[in-house]
Amino acid sequence: MSFLTRLSLKNRALIALISVVAVIFGVIGAGSLKQELFPSLDNPQATVTASYEGATPEAVESEVTEPLEGALTALPEVEDMTSTSSAGSSQITVGTKYGDDSDDVVRALQRAVSQVQPTLPDGV
Structure with a gap:
């Protein structure tokens, strides 16, 4: 038998x-390792909602959704966009790149909507 075997016996x-002790340190180390391997990610998505009381879906599409989409598409932060126009409301979901600061993206979206708001119908 080798020296290590005799010593162990x-x-x-x-x-x-x-x-x-090695197992305990391994469990503690694995717990902190999970946190470092999976950082929190912001969902790179924002939603712009507008209401236009009493309007048909077609009117909402042409008078509200399309102007808003035009303003939002011009932003460099916007990667993709989907919209839904229904009777009296418009909902636009804007996708941005992972890693973009969500506060900066929201401010850019608010600026774009503010710029187009004077051209929208009264009451929107």
């Missing part, structure tokens, strides 16, 4: 204690 309690 003579000191079984010490080897068991070292093994338990």
